[in-house]
Amino acid sequence: MSDRSAAVDDPDAQLMTRAARGDLPAFRTLVDKYQGPLVNFLYHVLLDHGEAEDAAQDVFLKVYRAAGRYRPDAKFATWFYRIATNTALNVLKTRKRRPTVSLDAVLAQRGPDAWPPSPYMGPDREAERAQMVQAVGRALRTLPERQRMAVVLHRFEGLSYHEISEVLSTSVDAVDALLRRAKADLRVALTPWA
Amino acid sequence: MKCEDVSERLSAFLDGELPVSVAADIRCHLDGCERCAAQYARESIAWTLVVEQPWVSPRADLWPRIEAGLREPAAHTVWGGLRWHPFPVATAALAAAGLLLGVQLGTYVASPDGLAATTAGSSSRERIDVQYLADVFPGSLADSVLNTPVGIPRQEASR
Numbered sequence: 001m002s003d004r005s006a007a008v009d010d011p012d013a014q015l016m017t018r019a020a021r022g023d024l025p026a027f028r029t030l031v032d033k034y035q036g037p038l039v040n041f042l043y044h045v046l047l048d049h050g051e052a053e054d055a056a057q058d059v060f061l062k063v064y065r066a067a068g069r070y071r072p073d074a075k076f077a078t079w080f081y082r083i084a085t086n087t088a089l090n091v092l093k094t095r096k097r098r099p100t101v102s103l104d105a106v107l108a109q110r111g112p113d114a115w116p117p118s119p120y121m122g123p124d125r126e127a128e129r130a131q132m133v134q135a136v137g138r139a140l141r142t143l144p145e146r147q148r149m150a151v152v153l154h155r156f157e158g159l160s161y162h163e164i165s166e167v168l169s170t171s172v173d174a175v176d177a178l179l180r181r182a183k184a185d186l187r188v189a190l191t192p193w194a
Numbered sequence: 195m196k197c198e199d200v201s202e203r204l205s206a207f208l209d210g211e212l213p214v215s216v217a218a219d220i221r222c223h224l225d226g227c228e229r230c231a232a233q234y235a236r237e238s239i240a241w242t243l244v245v246e247q248p249w250v251s252p253r254a255d256l257w258p259r260i261e262a263g264l265r266e267p268a269a270h271t272v273w274g275g276l277r278w279h280p281f282p283v284a285t286a287a288l289a290a291a292g293l294l295l296g297v298q299l300g301t302y303v304a305s306p307d308g309l310a311a312t313t314a315g316s317s318s319r320e321r322i323d324v325q326y327l328a329d330v331f332p333g334s335l336a337d338s339v340l341n342t343p344v345g346i347p348r349q350e351a352s353r
Contacts, residue, residue: 187240
């Protein structure tokens with residue numbers, strides 16, 4: 001399916017086109033749909049919940065103000081996450097302090113509910129799995145920014161290599177290399193359980 | 195396929211990004227190679243555990259904050275201001291003209307003729323104020339100032 005036909009069938013592209021004509025309820029629908037994934041994406045990139053919230057607000061405002069320039073010849077999600085990625089990169093560039101809220105602190109606050117439910121494997125296996133998830137999480141946080149972005153866009157947002165290449169303004173081969181190196185680093189985090 | 199070739203492609207294979215024929219070749223290799231199969235297993239597990247990271251939800255007030263932001267004028271960077279301004283060239287020309295005019299005006303005021311014109315203007319305004327004071331306080335210093343010939347320092351005139 002070509003990009004153009006994909007965009008024509010893309011309901012989000014149609015909503016954005018309506019928002020560009022001043023249809024605020026259409027824009028609200030997009031916000032409702034994308035705010036969760038966006039904040040999650042920004043959190044895993046910026047590693048700070050407060051900054052992720054502020055950046056999310058900034059992204060939606062930019063999206064609305066750029067509505068006049070939106071062309072529905074590509075998937076809305078690709079265009080949207082390109083704005084989100086650039087916004088996150090700007091935050092990272094201007095950041096002068098370390099993240100104030102670490103993932104570990106969030107997990108400590110949220111307790112057992114922090115982890116999505118998984119098939120129950122017995123207490124020992126559950127504890128081991130939780131440790132492995134934490135190990136991968138720590139490794140994810142230490143990945144270089146572009147690798148981390150590619151990982152989150154692929155694993156959380158389900159974007160293809162081609163779509164990620166458009167978001168990151170790079171080639172598909174470069175995306176492949178980013179994800180290959182990310183997987184190698186994350187694989188190393190599981191060495192204690194090898 | 196050789197192990198080095200498979201290792202290079204395992205990531206894309208795991209993500210379903212390879213052509214069907216290449217993916218079939220890799221699957222065939224994994225069935226017969228313990229080392230590559232172990233690498234694939236570890237990467238699969240790590241890749242699976244990525245999506246089990248905690249999900250962070252937005253605060254409930256995100257939409258109200260967005261709505262409030264939509265009502266405010268956009269804060270433009272310098273580049274953003276140039277991009278959004280409909281007539282950047284005209285604006286730049288207007289600014290240059292204003293600067294030139296200001297320089298010309300400043301040069302004129304600083305010149306002897308210009309200074310005299312401004313001084314005369316301020317002297318007439320000062321004279322009117324003194325007249326008012328003289329009217330209100332006859333016989334006062336203001337009265338004497340008003341009657342002092344022009345060009346003579348006031349201190350000297352009052353002796």
